[in-house]
Amino acid sequence: MILLQLLFSFLQVGLLSIGGGYAALPIIQNQVVDLNHWLTAREFGDIVTISQMTPGPIAINAATFVGTKIAGVPGAIVSTLGTVLPSFVIVLFLAWFYYKYRQLKSIKAVLKGLRPAVTALIAASGVSMIIACFWPDGAVSLNNLNIESFILFAGAFIVLRKFKAGPIKVMIACGLVALIISYI
Amino acid sequence: MKLNHKVLFQLFRSTFSLSAFTFGGGYVIVPLMQKKFVEEYQWIDKYEMMDLVAIAQSSPGAIAINASIIIGYRIQGVIGSVVSVFGTVLPPFLVISIITLCYDWFIQVEAIQTILFGMQAGVCAVICDVVYKMAKDIVSQGEAVYILLMLAAFFLSVVFDVHLLLIIVACGVSGYIFEKKRGETK
Incomplete structure (x- = not known):
C-alpha cells in the first residue's frame, strides 16, 4: 500500500x-x-x-x-x-x-530557432553557477570575490581550451587542488 | 534495429560514468555528453546534440535523464533508452542510498566539503567551454537573426527571469517564421 x-x-x-x-x-x-x-x-x-x-x-x-x-x-x-x-x-x-x-522543412526551421535558445539557456545557467561559485556568501562585489574559486576556474578553463582535457578529469583535478590548498 | 551487445554495454558504461559526475545538476550533463558522444564516439553530430538538449529541456523530468533517453533511442532503439536510463539513474541511486545511512557523518567531513567546493569551479569552467563552442558555431554561421535571437534569449533569461519554456517556444516559432520568410523572398 x-x-x-x-x-x-x-x-x-x-x-x-x-x-x-x-x-x-x-x-x-x-x-x-x-x-x-x-x-x-x-x-x-x-x-x-x-x-x-x-x-x-x-x-x-x-x-x-x-x-x-x-x-x-x-x-x-x-x-x-x-x-x-x-x-x-x-x-x-x-x-x-x-x-x-527532422528532415521536414518546417521542423528544420523550428529546430534552427531552438539552437540559439539552447546555447543562451546553458549560458544563463552558467552565469548563475559562476556567481554562486565566485561569491559563495552572496554579496556580489570585487572585494568579495573568492580568489581561490576564480583561480581554479581560470586554470580549468585554460586547460580545457588549450589542451582539450576531458571534463571529468578537470573537475576531479579542481577538487584535489582545492583540498591541497586547504592544507597549505 | 539489431541489438549490439557491445554497443549496449558501451552505452551503459558511458551514461553511468557521465551521471556519476553531474554535480550541480541540470546542464552539467551537456558538456560531458558533447565530449563523449559527439567528439569521442561520434554517435551524433553537434547539431543533433543541441536539438536533443532542446527536447530534453522542454519535456517533464530531469535533463540528464531525458537526454540519455534520446541518446539511447538513437543508438539502439527502445532497449537502448532503457539501458541508458538505467545507467543514468544508478549512480545517484547508489550514492543517496549510502548517504541516507550515514548522513550526519557525511555532512561534517571537511575534506569532502573542500573537494566539492573546488569541483564547483571546475564545473563552471566546463560549462563555459561548451557555451563558447556552441556560441562560436552560431556566430560563425553569420546569420544575424540567429545571433540576435541568442542574445535576446540570454538576456530574457538572466535579467528578466523569463520562464525557459516560454523562451524555447518563442525561439522555435521565430525560427519557423525566419525560414519561411527567407523561402518566400528567394
Whole structure:
C-alpha cells in the first residue's frame, strides 16, 4: 500500500517537473512534506543540501532518499521508477518524432530557432553557477570575490581550451587542488 | 534495429560514468555528453546534440535523464533508452542510498566539503567551454537573426527571469517564421 502511494506521488513529481533542476523542488516539497508528511521541512532542506553535493538530478535524489526512509530499498526503487516513468514515455515519443520528421522543412526551421535558445539557456545557467561559485556568501562585489574559486576556474578553463582535457578529469583535478590548498 | 551487445554495454558504461559526475545538476550533463558522444564516439553530430538538449529541456523530468533517453533511442532503439536510463539513474541511486545511512557523518567531513567546493569551479569552467563552442558555431554561421535571437534569449533569461519554456517556444516559432520568410523572398 505504502509502495503504491510512493509510486503515485513520484509519478506526479516526474510528470510535473518541467524544466529540470530546481523547477522540481516545489513539486517534490508539496508531495513529500505538505501532502504526505513523509519528511519534515528540515529533512527536506537536508535532501536539497545533499543533492547539491552528490551527482544526479535532484528529483532522483529526493525519490531515493524518501523511498529508503519510508519503505527501505523497495521504496527507493518504486519511487525512482515513478520519477523516471513519465519522462520515459513522453521523451521516447518525442525522440521517435524527432528522428522521423527532422528532415521536414518546417521542423528544420523550428529546430534552427531552438539552437540559439539552447546555447543562451546553458549560458544563463552558467552565469548563475559562476556567481554562486565566485561569491559563495552572496554579496556580489570585487572585494568579495573568492580568489581561490576564480583561480581554479581560470586554470580549468585554460586547460580545457588549450589542451582539450576531458571534463571529468578537470573537475576531479579542481577538487584535489582545492583540498591541497586547504592544507597549505 | 539489431541489438549490439557491445554497443549496449558501451552505452551503459558511458551514461553511468557521465551521471556519476553531474554535480550541480541540470546542464552539467551537456558538456560531458558533447565530449563523449559527439567528439569521442561520434554517435551524433553537434547539431543533433543541441536539438536533443532542446527536447530534453522542454519535456517533464530531469535533463540528464531525458537526454540519455534520446541518446539511447538513437543508438539502439527502445532497449537502448532503457539501458541508458538505467545507467543514468544508478549512480545517484547508489550514492543517496549510502548517504541516507550515514548522513550526519557525511555532512561534517571537511575534506569532502573542500573537494566539492573546488569541483564547483571546475564545473563552471566546463560549462563555459561548451557555451563558447556552441556560441562560436552560431556566430560563425553569420546569420544575424540567429545571433540576435541568442542574445535576446540570454538576456530574457538572466535579467528578466523569463520562464525557459516560454523562451524555447518563442525561439522555435521565430525560427519557423525566419525560414519561411527567407523561402518566400528567394
